[in-house]
Each structure stands twice: as structure tokens, then as C-alpha cells.
Amino acid sequence: MDTVQVDPIAEGLECVYARPADTLTETRLHYCPGCGHGVVHRVLMEIVEELGIQDQTIGVAPVGCSVFAYHYMNIDMQEAAHGRASAVATAVKRLHPDRYVFSYQGDGDLAAIGTAETIHTANRGENILMVFINNAIYGMTGGQMAPTTLLGMKTSTSPGGRTIETSGYPLKISEMIALLPGVAYVTRQSVHTPNAVRHLKKALLHAFRYQKEKKGTCLVEVVSNCPSGWKMTPGEANEWLEKNMFPLYPPGDIKVPHS
Amino acid sequence: MDTVQVDPIAEGLECVYARPADTLTETRLHYCPGCGHGVVHRVLMEIVEELGIQDQTIGVAPVGCSVFAYHYMNIDMQEAAHGRASAVATAVKRLHPDRYVFSYQGDGDLAAIGTAETIHTANRGENILMVFINNAIYGMTGGQMAPTTLLGMKTSTSPGGRTIETSGYPLKISEMIALLPGVAYVTRQSVHTPNAVRHLKKALLHAFRYQKEKKGTCLVEVVSNCPSGWKMTPGEANEWLEKNMFPLYPPGDIKVPHS
Amino acid sequence: MKHELLVAGFGGQGVLSMGMTLAYAGMVEGKEISWMPSYGPEMRGGTANCIVIVSDAKISSPIIAAFDTVVALNQPSLDKFEGAVRKGGLLIYESTNIIKPPTRTDITIVPVAAAEEALKLKNSRTMNMIILGAFLERTHVVETGAIMQALAKVLPERYHNLLPLNETALKRGFELAARVAA
Amino acid sequence: MKHELLVAGFGGQGVLSMGMTLAYAGMVEGKEISWMPSYGPEMRGGTANCIVIVSDAKISSPIIAAFDTVVALNQPSLDKFEGAVRKGGLLIYESTNIIKPPTRTDITIVPVAAAEEALKLKNSRTMNMIILGAFLERTHVVETGAIMQALAKVLPERYHNLLPLNETALKRGFELAARVAA
Amino acid sequence: MTVSTAELMKGNEALAEAAIRAGCQAYFGYPITPQSEILEYLADEGRRRGMIVLQAESEVASINMVYGGAGAGARVMTSSSSPGISLMQEGISYIAAAQLPCLIVNVSRGGPGLGTIQPSQGDYFQATKGGGHGDYRLIVLAPSSVQEMADFVYDAFDLADKYRNPVMILADGALGQMMEKVAFRDYNPKEHTPAKPWATTGKPRSRERNIITSLFIEPEKMEQINIRLQEKYAVIREKEVRSECFMTDDAEYGIVAYGLAARVAQGAVEIARSHGIRAGLLRPITLYPYPSDAVRALAERVRGILVVEMNAGQMVEDVRLAVEGRVPVTFAGRMGGIIPSPDEVFAALENLTTQDVALHAETY
Amino acid sequence: MTVSTAELMKGNEALAEAAIRAGCQAYFGYPITPQSEILEYLADEGRRRGMIVLQAESEVASINMVYGGAGAGARVMTSSSSPGISLMQEGISYIAAAQLPCLIVNVSRGGPGLGTIQPSQGDYFQATKGGGHGDYRLIVLAPSSVQEMADFVYDAFDLADKYRNPVMILADGALGQMMEKVAFRDYNPKEHTPAKPWATTGKPRSRERNIITSLFIEPEKMEQINIRLQEKYAVIREKEVRSECFMTDDAEYGIVAYGLAARVAQGAVEIARSHGIRAGLLRPITLYPYPSDAVRALAERVRGILVVEMNAGQMVEDVRLAVEGRVPVTFAGRMGGIIPSPDEVFAALENLTTQDVALHAETY
Amino acid sequence: MARGSVTLSIETCKGCSLCVEACPQESLALSPEINTQGYHYAVLVKDNCTGCINCALVCPDAVITVYRENKKKGKVPVATISNVARDISVTIDDERK
Amino acid sequence: MARGSVTLSIETCKGCSLCVEACPQESLALSPEINTQGYHYAVLVKDNCTGCINCALVCPDAVITVYRENKKKGKVPVATISNVARDISVTIDDERK
Numbered sequence A, B: 001m002d003t004v005q006v007d008p009i010a011e012g013l014e015c016v017y018a019r020p021a022d023t024l025t026e027t028r029l030h031y032c033p034g035c036g037h038g039v040v041h042r043v044l045m046e047i048v049e050e051l052g053i054q055d056q057t058i059g060v061a062p063v064g065c066s067v068f069a070y071h072y073m074n075i076d077m078q079e080a081a082h083g084r085a086s087a088v089a090t091a092v093k094r095l096h097p098d099r100y101v102f103s104y105q106g107d108g109d110l111a112a113i114g115t116a117e118t119i120h121t122a123n124r125g126e127n128i129l130m131v132f133i134n135n136a137i138y139g140m141t142g143g144q145m146a147p148t149t150l151l152g153m154k155t156s157t158s159p160g161g162r163t164i165e166t167s168g169y170p171l172k173i174s175e176m177i178a179l180l181p182g183v184a185y186v187t188r189q190s191v192h193t194p195n196a197v198r199h200l201k202k203a204l205l206h207a208f209r210y211q212k213e214k215k216g217t218c219l220v221e222v223v224s225n226c227p228s229g230w231k232m233t234p235g236e237a238n239e240w241l242e243k244n245m246f247p248l249y250p251p252g253d254i255k256v257p258h259s
Numbered sequence C, D: 001m002k003h004e005l006l007v008a009g010f011g012g013q014g015v016l017s018m019g020m021t022l023a024y025a026g027m028v029e030g031k032e033i034s035w036m037p038s039y040g041p042e043m044r045g046g047t048a049n050c051i052v053i054v055s056d057a058k059i060s061s062p063i064i065a066a067f068d069t070v071v072a073l074n075q076p077s078l079d080k081f082e083g084a085v086r087k088g089g090l091l092i093y094e095s096t097n098i099i100k101p102p103t104r105t106d107i108t109i110v111p112v113a114a115a116e117e118a119l120k121l122k123n124s125r126t127m128n129m130i131i132l133g134a135f136l137e138r139t140h141v142v143e144t145g146a147i148m149q150a151l152a153k154v155l156p157e158r159y160h161n162l163l164p165l166n167e168t169a170l171k172r173g174f175e176l177a178a179r180v181a182a
Numbered sequence E, F: 001m002t003v004s005t006a007e008l009m010k011g012n013e014a015l016a017e018a019a020i021r022a023g024c025q026a027y028f029g030y031p032i033t034p035q036s037e038i039l040e041y042l043a044d045e046g047r048r049r050g051m052i053v054l055q056a057e058s059e060v061a062s063i064n065m066v067y068g069g070a071g072a073g074a075r076v077m078t079s080s081s082s083p084g085i086s087l088m089q090e091g092i093s094y095i096a097a098a099q100l101p102c103l104i105v106n107v108s109r110g111g112p113g114l115g116t117i118q119p120s121q122g123d124y125f126q127a128t129k130g131g132g133h134g135d136y137r138l139i140v141l142a143p144s145s146v147q148e149m150a151d152f153v154y155d156a157f158d159l160a161d162k163y164r165n166p167v168m169i170l171a172d173g174a175l176g177q178m179m180e181k182v183a184f185r186d187y188n189p190k191e192h193t194p195a196k197p198w199a200t201t202g203k204p205r206s207r208e209r210n211i212i213t214s215l216f217i218e219p220e221k222m223e224q225i226n227i228r229l230q231e232k233y234a235v236i237r238e239k240e241v242r243s244e245c246f247m248t249d250d251a252e253y254g255i256v257a258y259g260l261a262a263r264v265a266q267g268a269v270e271i272a273r274s275h276g277i278r279a280g281l282l283r284p285i286t287l288y289p290y291p292s293d294a295v296r297a298l299a300e301r302v303r304g305i306l307v308v309e310m311n312a313g314q315m316v317e318d319v320r321l322a323v324e325g326r327v328p329v330t331f332a333g334r335m336g337g338i339i340p341s342p343d344e345v346f347a348a349l350e351n352l353t354t355q356d357v358a359l360h361a362e363t364y
Numbered sequence G, H: 001m002a003r004g005s006v007t008l009s010i011e012t013c014k015g016c017s018l019c020v021e022a023c024p025q026e027s028l029a030l031s032p033e034i035n036t037q038g039y040h041y042a043v044l045v046k047d048n049c050t051g052c053i054n055c056a057l058v059c060p061d062a063v064i065t066v067y068r069e070n071k072k073k074g075k076v077p078v079a080t081i082s083n084v085a086r087d088i089s090v091t092i093d094d095e096r097k
Ligand SMILES: Cc1ncc(C[n+]2csc(CCOP(=O)(O)OP(=O)(O)O)c2C)c(N)n1
Pocket: A063, A064, A065, A066, A082, A105, A106, A107, A108, A109, A110, A133, A135, A137, A138, A139, A140, A141, A146, A226, E090, F030, F031, F032, F033, F059, F083, F084, F087
């Protein structure tokens, strides 16, 4: 196999896509090959860069694979205890109401140990963005069952597949949160195809705008993959995601603000 | 004012209502005059007595005014940490699946500090009954705001009345829980009139039956009063309840099991 | 001078505010003060009590086991605290509510029919002021004037019209106590 | 007899299972064993290593700073652990992957082109067996037979058809190591 | 109600008022007896005077909000009582590790478990040795009067900011509920609050991003963090120890007690003196750093030491560590919410003076 | 996989297997490195063999499920690692107060805060002095090998049932992750599980109702509960102390270390002996009750004691409390997830033997 | 003669008045006397009770026992059992019976 | 000549193949060589790239820079900014501008 060697600039081509140089650091991401976390990080930081709000944005990282988000996002960030990112973000926002504040959390973090904080942050209508990465598994700790794990899905703590009897149902927390009057915007997106990434970016842009307009809590769920936890190649994982996750977690807006 | 002195038995009358002698202890309730907790205790114990399941019922008391429920209910009981009654009940039920297990919790307990346990117990569809006393205030600790406190309502921690800005919206947790597939039965009742008490008893009977039939989690919300916390007489409190609580927390079934 | 007092009774009888009024009056006179409530699951009825210490010097322990004076406003309180009066100390009790009177002989016992007297004043809430008057008649821990200043402070503005009534009650208490053989 | 070994390389190179195979083989021979992985946020790539101690006597510390043998399967591991070989000890490295060879002169250095050899065996996963063969050729910590018994235990049933291939790989390792001047 | 001369106030209210005056910008807490007045006072008076006061959904949320607020550069606090403080242990460990300045108030009550709501000192170990995981220390101040409930708030915020370390005020239910005179000192928060260039306030181009974290996955790095923490604690142990003596100059017997128990013990000393027993009291004010030198000095002068606590004997270990067998150390305490009386303590002291207490006597 | 002869297993797996064999009826836990294998093993093997295994939504839920399960009369357990154990502190205090038997496993890691996932002994204080509120004690067992990771499970359940007290196995990440040989003892749970007439199983007419609670609102009652707890702890201190000596008979210098650090220290003793230094090791096996007598006896024989821990110096306080100044006590430790090597420990020992260490030397 | 009657336990009553308010016959009132807990307790003041049990249903302190004329002169029900469940078709069959 | 092209950073690529799969032109493939992290990195193997940026959008490691013929020969856009936002009408006006 021969590689094509070109110098695009010399060829007169113009750059139409490059990583956001100011808001993404140079640090190599520690995520597994093909993991969706990287895409979401990048898209978030593209937005911060394009909107020119690097100096106005404060992020809160969770405990989960994205615990090191602050190694990559070149903005002020806090690393919260497992499940408490939204409580941390609440305090940051209350003290700096003119800043854009977001939390970035996995499904274990946001929908298991952090359920109370998630729901009460949303119920207070805290004017923040919660970015919720739903990969139906605990990636960081080695592939255990998450609240969002599908029925029948094998994980290291549901080796025979998740059963209702032992572990109950996959939790659709976004739908629950959408019920709360303090919540302005709830949408479910993904990053498994180029178009999905385009839609995610749009959704995140909306969320930042709503925050500026003080509409209330915004939650952007990203149905994502975990090739390592799922024991699949990244390509397989993205296919599996579309086939198995989407029926239960269909992409699209769940709640949008009036007007 | 003269009191009427009669000996009903001597008059040939028959007893048509007496406190459940086996399942309610002789201990004087410590609740404030007119507090709804006492009514709910009594009705619960009437059911246990009438169904003859005293030996098969295990209750879990919360931290809240009803922390001493086990002083009054003459059944085996555990006193859980604040908010964790449903986790305690989960374990009891898993180890004794043939027993009737219920938790008894206030709004602070079930809907604030215990939110995560409440939601995950329901999401696992634990085959237990959660009795949820919603009096829109923290009675035990002296009348602070609860998650269910109404907008504008004055409490010791919302002295100017609850505002959305500071404290968010009253939380309708029963409606949220009803969304979960593991939940069989969610109903909202009250105890402020004789008829309301009749309905509550019916609802609780349903819940016990569903538990026997292993239908999943049942939640019976009781919109109740807190004359002390609300700073009203019991009569005023019950009127206020109907006028102010019912519009937001309307009584009636929220979810019933299929057939 | 140091006086250690315990006031005990039902929740609604104004036990804590009577103690607090005395404490404020002590403040007015520039004394050292400590007011320690027995707090319980407060919302519920039942008994309540507070310890008030008024002293010229800094107060070490705000908690003590024996008192110069015990004021008992109901039977359970009397039963519980009769023994806590120091030898030679003072026991004041509300004699309308209390049917089983104290039996100690090594202390001064002053029964005050304050509830009855309060009815005469047409305001049952003056009961604790009557008792306080009796207490002051016996101990002179603070001056009546200081009590009145304290009351002005303790009572919310909207109740200041009740100040004269309270002063009357205080005086009644003085009189009732003076009538009891010392 | 006590032998203290460190195996280090990329996550996917079979570092941990090579150590584990040796540990099981030690068990088969009735020796005392300790196998200590360096565990990290495991799901991610990067380097992995494990310490294996095989001994006739009870093992005190399962963690040590210097080793009788270090096996390095990639460049970062070699760079990091070259210094951890005891004076006079052994350093085995995978010479296909490693371009910057070790420089110490007070130890025995055995380069093994195991990746290349594994390609010849048409199964890249035999690489670690080849290395293990080389290690055994030099140290004789356990017998080959014990390794084969261990493998039968470590490998899930469904892979037992691969046992002969692994035996071949082990022998290749022996041969490769024997070829290097001691 | 901006008082300046002496006022009669509950300890909880005095503490809350002082927090407003100390420039505390945000309070996050959850009700629990016997300290709910702090939240209540601030929800009223604090909000009126511009403070952010949030009743959180739990103590877990509260302490993590404190983390967020402190990380964002503000003076923030929470308060609770024993069971609630237990729930905060993970968060406290995070705050200590991330070196965030804040105030945590424990108006403690009788445990273990749900226990009782009466005053207790049963949380001494938790406060001073670290109830959370890992090697960290809080600076712990133990007030013994309503006045100190107020005063120590300023000190706490100042120490927190100075060392970027969480500070705990360890009081008890009686101190929270009792009323005494209190005067509020002149204090201008602006003069006392240092710049916090490390806080997450939004990263301008002109500086590197700020990160608040307690995660250092490489153990070598984590050890460096720990070493830095230990160095900081060493400085604190050297510079910030506080204790107070009462009649110890000529004392033959010493009592060591803190907080409310020290008040009771002082009463006992007065009784002892009236009986001709030359007793004296050493009151640790900082429980961490512990006044070991003062205790040691006392041990070198007296014939025996009585430790008084409202628990089963916890600080007594720190006393024994300082005394190292020089003189007998005995213990007198009440548990479960009971406050000993001066007479009881005096009786225990008499015991120490009359009995033939063996050296190295066990304290239990 | 019902093994009976020696097997090569990870410490976490050995512990889990032993739990099944010890008749543990239910496990409630939440994943956290480096102990998730316990949950994983039980979710597979445990469920297959009839155990109730519930992955809870959090550690807070887990410990309260343990409360419920223990109160319902079953042998139950949970496991976690440092931050997760911190979250359990309220629940642990409740369990201790309600006198419920259960097993809590802490496979600890480097803190404070999120720290690192590497092995540590930074939770010694939390485990032994009570990280939760109030006066309570856990029985704390410290294994130092995979074999003991298994063996102590039986002991833990037996002790828990015997004293109606929670028992903690305090291990560390290395013990959890390393593989060694392990053999499972013959053990019939039926013979070891006492009747639990106090459990909530449903009240028949023939007995009074059973109540599991930790609330005793009258302080007099609560004090009685505390006194009973203290009496129980006194019995435990008398009867259940365990420690082990290695070459202490003729030792001139003693090392005190537990868990994995004791293994390292044993390596150091071997090195010392090879250098002609007569060193010996005392290994506390129960951290509570602490083997103070054994330490005191050691202090009476040796010229100095070195304490080795994988933390900033915590158990060293218990050693000093036992030694009471008889001989110098020094400390060597690594923090944040780093395990000291035998050579390092030997170096610290040499220091103790050669330097002129002043009596009562500070340990830091 | 009245069709029904009630008895009230003086010492457990807290004088909340809910029974008084719930009684359609206005048969109940609070006594001017207080019990040893300090509460004005509820008493029967009119001889017109119908035994409708409304008062007992709303009483939080299980103070009230209700009696009624037995129209269908059958066997006397056990006194400890509320008749509320009679209206209700829901039952649980107990395997042990 | 191709209408577009990409450059890839060898050392940050993890060889996940998502770009390869996302490329409608099949212009990309994984190299048989590995980088110092041990990954087979992605390379451009056909000269038919259209600059559609699909590969860059799905790359989790921000490895890829994309170039395209400039049809409207205007000013060259700043190279660090993604053009994804161009499709999107949503904007936030920044007060500071
Ligand atoms: C209190 C506490 N409990 C448990 C853990 C262990 N832990 C770390 S990350 C994690 C869950 C990760 O899953 P998720 O939130 O879904 O994120 P992902 O790794 O899948 O991105 C857990 C349980 C912890 N660090 N702290």
C-alpha cells in the first residue's frame, strides 16, 4: 500500500478543518482507540473556540474515563468527585453567573451515583449545561454494568447479560429530567457518523445560547460507544450502537424551550 | 358544656371501629396535634391487621418526624439513615422475598437526600411499597423548605417564600417515578377528610396485593399536613392543603398496573 | 453575685421566653449571662426547660446539676426537678396546674397560682411574667426596670402594646410571692 | 532458589499472561509464587508490566526495585527498566520493536527477534511464548513441561488446539536465545 | 440587624452572623438539628446582605458545592452535625487534596448512628485524624463560648485562605443552642482575602488554564502532592497551635479539656480550688494542630492529668502521645449527648489526686 | 470453580471466593478500582452459587443495603476502595450503633481525594479510629497475603456474628491485584452462623417485635447504649488481639508494620540480618483491637522501633501510645500509592541503628 | 336513643379538633379541661351520634372507638378491626389460611 | 489533481479506523507500520480526497487536518477553525465584540 504524499498548501488548497488550536491542548488523549469521548471533547472545544468564549467558560469533569478532560480542554476546569459534577457546577455558576458553565459526565457518574445531584440541579433549573455521555457501561473501571446498560447486554458485572430481575431496567434519565420545569433543553445525540457529529455540534451550540439567555438547565445526552468495554472494534461498536442503543435511546430533541 | 356519658356495649351497640389492637402499640404517638402521620400509621396497621400479615410484614422507618414509627407499629422494623429507607428495604426484600416490605418516608427523606436511592429502587422494580408522606416541609428539623415546598410558601429556610430563582421548582417525584418501567403502581392520596382516608386505605390495600403478585415497585404518596411547620391549626392546615397542595399535587392514580 | 436558675414546664407555657427575658434583663444590667435550652425534637409538645445563669463574673460551666432556684410550671417538671434545688435554695411552682406539691423541707417553697391570676388578667400568656415577678421578689437577681427593657427587646414591635400588661403581671407576681410566708 | 523477574511492554503484547504462565508453571513445580501486575486505568493502551517471583522459600516482599531478569518488549519499557536489572543480571528484549538497544555492560543482554519469529509461525500472539522460551533457556527457573501444563490451565479449553503451536514457539525461543553469545 | 455592641445570641446565630461579616460569599447546607439555625439565619439575613445561600439536596451535594465554590475562588462554607458530617467525608478528602480553602462547621451531637440530638464531642477523631480517606488534615478550631463561635469564623476563613486548607469549627449542640453575650469584631473581608490566582474564573489568554483536581494518577506525582501537604501541615503545626491555660501556674493536677467540656472543667477547677486542691486547666483551642508542647509542659509540672471529654475518650490519645508516660493520665467523660457536671469532673479529679494511680495506666 | 487444593488467584478473587464459602448470603457494592474484581467474581460465581449480588447505585446505597440485609439476619458484605469507603461513613456509624454484624472490605488506594489507584495504607485512621461520627469501633483485620485475603473472610464473619459488630478487612490495591497461592479451608457456614433472634424477619405472635435502630433520643438511653458498646469493645480488646512476630526473639531493633508493608519489612529484616543487624518484625494482624501489649513487650526488649507504613505515619501513633517513650520510635513511609522497597526500609532501619536518635523523637 | 356512639381515650387525645370538624352531627367538642399532657381533649357532647366513624377515620392518634346499632343482628364483629375494609373489594388471600 | 486533501498526525493516531470507514472516497487506510505507541496509524492512500471533512469529524483524536480547493477564491479562512459551524445558523453574539 502506497501512501499519498501531498503538501496541500503548496497545492493551493486551503485549510477547511483543523483541530481547535487554542481550546484543545496538545496532550495526546488517553482514551482507547475509537472512543467517542474524544469526539465530544473536540466538538465542545470547537464551539468554545468559535464563539470566542475560552475566557468565559468553566468546565467540570467527572470521575469516569473523562476524568482527565482538563488535560485536553484548554479552559479553567474543576475535577469533581464521582457523581457530583453538577453540584460543583451549580456552585461555580452561582458564584460566576456571567460564565458559561458545563459539566461533562458519564452514565455511571450522572445516572447512578450522581442521580440525586443530577435531578436536583435540573430541578433547581441551574443555568448550566450538562453533557452526558451515555455509553451504557462503566468504561473507566473496566466495563461494569451502568444504569443505562441494555437488557441482555453482557458486562463484567452482568456476565450472563443484564436481567430485569437482578438489575432492573435501563434508565432513561434524559426523559425523566425533561419532565422538570426548570429544564430548558434536553436532546439526545451521538457521534458515530459524520452527520451525527454535525448534529451534536448544533445541539451544543443551542445549549450554549440558551445558557446565555438564562433559559435554565440544558442536558445534551450523547449516545456513545465504549469499544473496550463492549469488546468490539470501534467500527463494530458504532454499528452496534445504532442497531441496539437507538431503539431504546432514540436520537433527537426531547425538550426544547418555548419560542 | 356537658359531656354525654354512655356505655355503648350496655346500650346494645356493637363496635364498628377500634384501633387495630395487635398492630398498633399502646405507645402515645409523639406527633404534633393533628399531624397526618398518625392517620397513615393507623391505616397501614389496620391493613396489616386485617390481612393477618403481621408476621409477614417488615417495615423500614426513615429519618423525619416518623423516625419513631417502630414505636407505634407492632411489626418488625428497621430504622434507616436519612434518605436510605428504600435501599434498606431493597436488601430486606431481596433476602426475604416472601415478606411484605414497605418503607415509610417523608419528602425530605424520599425526594431530597434519598433521591438516588428512591429512583434506583424504583428503577430496579424492587417489589416493595414506598409510602411517601408529602407535607411540603421538613417537619422533624423545625420547618425548613422541602423539595416539594410550594412556590411562595414560607418556611424557615425560605422566609420570604420559596422562589424559583433560589430554590427551583416543587419536585413532583411521583410523576417522575411513574415513568420507570419497573414501577407498577403510583397513586397520590391524602388523609385530610374521612373519605380521603377511605381512599388511602384502598390504595394501600392495592399496593399490598400488587406486592404479593410481584408486580414491581408501588409508591403511595400521601399529601399530608404539618400544622407545626406550616404554623396553622390542624383544621386550617387541612383546608390549606386542599386549596394549595392539590392544584400541584392532585390526588388520584398516576400509574396502575396492566390488568 | 451568681444565680443559677432552671425553668421547666410544658412547651407552650413560655418556659424558654421567660428564661430569655431574664437573660436579656441581666444583659441590660451589664451582667454575664448564659441561657441554655434543653432542645429536643422541638416541633412536638412535651416538656421544655432552660437553665439561666446570671453572674457578675465570667461564667464557667453553663450546664449544672444543682440550682439556686427551680421554677416548675407543670407536674412532670416538678417531679423531675424538685431534687435539683440546692439545699437552702428556692423552688417556685405553678400551683394551679400542680396537684401533687413538693415535699422537700430543706428549701424554700413558693407556690404561685399564676395560671389563675393570668386568667384574671384575661391573657393566659402573662402566666410566665407572673412567675417571673415572684422569682424576682424572692431573689432580686435583676431589677424590674431591666425586665421591662428586656421585654421591649424580646417582644416584636407589634406586641409592644402588651408591655403595660406584662408589667402588671410582673407586679402581681411580686405581690403573690410576698404573700407566701418566707 | 529465588528468581525475580519483571516483564514489561505494550498492553496488547501478552505481558501479563506471559508472567502468569510462568507463575502457574512455578505452581506446577510446587514453588512459592507471587505475580504482581502494575495495574493502571486498565482499559487504555500504554505500557503494562508485572513482577513475577518464583522461589523455593516463602516470599517476603512481592514488590522489589531490582530484578534478576528484566524482559522488555518495547522501547519505552526498555528505557524505563534497563536500570532495574541487578548487576550481573539478565536483560532480554524484543529486538524487532526496539531500535535503541540497551547499553549496560554489567549485565547479560539477550536480544530476541520474537515478533519476527512469531510472524513466521503465522500467529503474532506466540511472541510472548518465544520470549518465555528464551528466558527459560537462560535461567531454567522452571521446566518446559511445567510451562505446558500451566498453559493448559491458563488457556481456556477452546484454545487448547493452540497448545502445540505454543510449544513450538517456546522451543524457538530456546533456540534463539541459545544462539546469542552468553 | 447589623449589631456592633454586645448582643445576646445563640451560638449558631452568632456563627452565622460572623460568617456574613467575614465576607463569606456562599453557604451550601442541609438542615439538621442542632445547627439548622445557621442555615435559617443565613437564608434570611445572609441573603438580605447579598450572600448566596443554597439549601442543597443533601450533605453530599453541599460539600461538593463547597468544593466548586472554593475552587471558583470564593469564601464559602457549609455546616452540619455529626451524621451529616460523616456523609461529607469523601468531599472533605477531595477538598483537602485539591487544597481548597473553606469553612466546615460541625455542631456535633451524640452518636454513633442517628444517636441523639444532644451535645457531644464524639467526632474528635473524625475531625482531627481525618474521617475521610488518605493522609490529610483539617485545621480544627474548638470554640467554648458563643463569643468564640463568632470569633473563630474569621480566624477559620483567614487560616483557610492562608494555607489553602479546609478549616473545621468543631462545636457541639449546646454551644449552638445556648445564648450568651457576643460582640462582633471589626473586620474588613477585603483586607483579609488574598488574591486567588489559581481559581477557576475563566481563563484569559494571559495565563495558563487553572485546574482544580485531586487526581494524580502516577503514584510518583501523588506522592509529591502528599509530601507538599505534609510540609504544609508541618508549618501549620509550628505556627498555628493555640491553647489557653487557667490556673495552671501553680497547679499540682492538670485537666485537659476543650470546647464546652473545658467550661465544665473550669467549673471543676474552681470547685477544686475551693477545696484546697491546686488544679489547673489546659484548653486546646486548635485540636489540629494539637498543642502537644503545652500538654508536655503541663505534664512536666503536675502530678497527674485528667482528660475530660463528652465522649468515650478520644483526645485522651493525643494527650497521652504528648505526655509519653511522664505522669498518670486518666479520663472522665460522658457519652451519648450527656454533658458532665462540674461536680462530676471534680469527683474524677479527686480520684486522680487520692488514688494510687499506676504510671502508664490504661485510660479505659 | 469450587477449588479445594491450592490455586493461584488474585487477592480480590480469593476474598470473593472465600465469601461464598463463608456463607455470605448477599453482597451489595459499587465498582471501584482496585477492587472491582470482588463484585465481578461474585456477580458471576457468587450468583451461580446462590448468592444475592446487587450492584448498587452508589456506595451510600451499598452500605445501607448492608444495614438492611444484616438487620434482616443475613451474612452480608460490601467492598470498596478509599473514596467509596469515605462515602460509607455515615452508614458504618449506623451499623456499629445498631450492632449489626457484617463485613466491609476496603482495598485501599492512594489518597487523599481521587488520588491514585495504586496501593496505600492511608486509611488506617479512618478504619481504626472511626471515620464516621460518634464513639464506635470496627474490628479491623489486615491481611498481608492472598492466603490471608481468603482466610480473614471467615474470621471476619465469625467475629462479626460473635460480637454483633461490623468487621473491616483493610487491604490495599496490591494485595487485591497480586496473585499468590491460596488454599480454602474447610468451613461449614451453618456451624458458624449463630441464631439471630433479634433480626427483622417478620414478627410472629410468639415474640415481641424486633427493631433495628440507632436512634435513642433520650441522652440517658443513648449513654447506656454507648456504655454497652464500650464494654463490648473492652471484651474485644481483651480477647481478639492478633499479631505475629518474625525474628523478634533476639532482636535489637524492631520493625512494626502491617499488611503489604509487613511483607516489605520482612524483606528488610532479611537484608538486615544478612548485614549482621539483629532486626525483627512485629506484624499487627488486628489493627483494632490493636496489639498494644505486644508492641510494649517489643519495646521492652529492643533499642529502637521503626514503624513502616504506606502512608504519612498513622499507625505510628498507636505504636507510640504503646511504647510511651521507652525507646525511640521512628517512621519510614511512602505515600500516594508507592510501595517502599525492602532496601529503602533497610536504609531507614540502618538510620535508626546508627543515628543518635533522641528519646521522644517526633516522628515527622 | 342514638343510633351510634363513640368512646374517646382522654389521655391519648391531643385536642387537634379534627374529629370535631369531621363529625357531620356536631356530636363532638373539645373539653375545657386539659389532660396530663396539657391538651384539651375531645368529648362527646350530643347524644346524636350515628356511628359513621368519620371522626375515627381522621383522628391521628387513634383515640376513638365507634359503636353502632347492629341492624343485621348477626355475629358481633371483632372489636379491634376497622370496618373500612368492608367497602373495599381488594383482598389478599393468605396462603396460610 | 484532487479537489481536497488531508494531513494526519502519525503519533496521535490510534488506528481506530473510524476515519477509514467514514471516508466516502476510500482515500484512507491504516498503515502496516506502527507508531511509537504501537498503533497502526491512518494514512492517505488515494489521491481522490474531496475535502469533505467526514474523516475529521469522526476522528476521536483530532488527528486530521482537511484542505479543499477554494472555489470562491476569497480570503483564506483561519486554519484552526472548523467549518462545521458554517452550516449552522445558531450563533451567540459576544458582547465583547
Ligand atoms: C466514590 C467513587 N466510587 C466509585 C469510583 C470508581 N469509578 C470511577 S469511574 C466510575 C464509573 C465510570 O463510568 P461512567 O460514568 O459511565 O463513565 P465512562 O468511564 O464510561 O466514561 C466508577 C464507578 C470512584 N472513583 N469513586
